[in-house]
Amino acid sequence: MGPVEFIVLAFPEEQLRAPAVEAVMGLRKTGAVRLIDGIVATRTASGDVLAAEFDEYVELHGLLTGRDVARLIGPEDIQEAAGLLERGSCALLLVVEHLWAQDAAVAVRAAGGRIVGSVRIPPDRVPEDPRAGVV
Structure with a gap:
């Protein structure tokens, strides 16, 4: 299995774009990632937090089916992610496996190693020209 990550993608309104x-x-379709779990979280204009399954949305219907799906996102995750949202906005909460890194992870494990950490670097910290160095 490759690295697994919990990602929160926020949208400025209460509706997905x-x-x-x-x-x-x-x-997901390209095979770069495997979708393991997902929820839509909304922080209403009044500050209430709502959560909805993907199948409640036409554009997301059927994405979380099959044996690869595991319900990993819990109420605490939803509340924490909603804390990142402004009132009147929503977010996709995703748990994905990075399939592109799966071969490397298997090789590391076969050599007796293990993945012990991962840090996401914010886009504003990465220069457009990687040779220029980190900002």
Whole structure:
């Protein structure tokens, strides 16, 4: 198994934006990631937190089916992610396996190693020209 990550993708309104959802879900179709779990979280204008399963949305219907799905996102995760949202916005909460890294992870484990950490570097910290160094 490759590295697994919990990702929160926020949208500025209480409704998902279809083109953005299609682009993110396109990664699944290319085989770059395996979608393990997902929830839509909304922080309403009044501050209430709502959670909905993917099948409640036409554009997400059927994405979480099959034997690879595991319900890993719990109520605490939803509340924590909603704390990152502004009122009147929503987010896709995703648990994905990075399939592109699976071969390397298998080789590391076969050599007696293990993945012990991972840090996501914010996009504003990575220069457009990697040869320029970290900002």
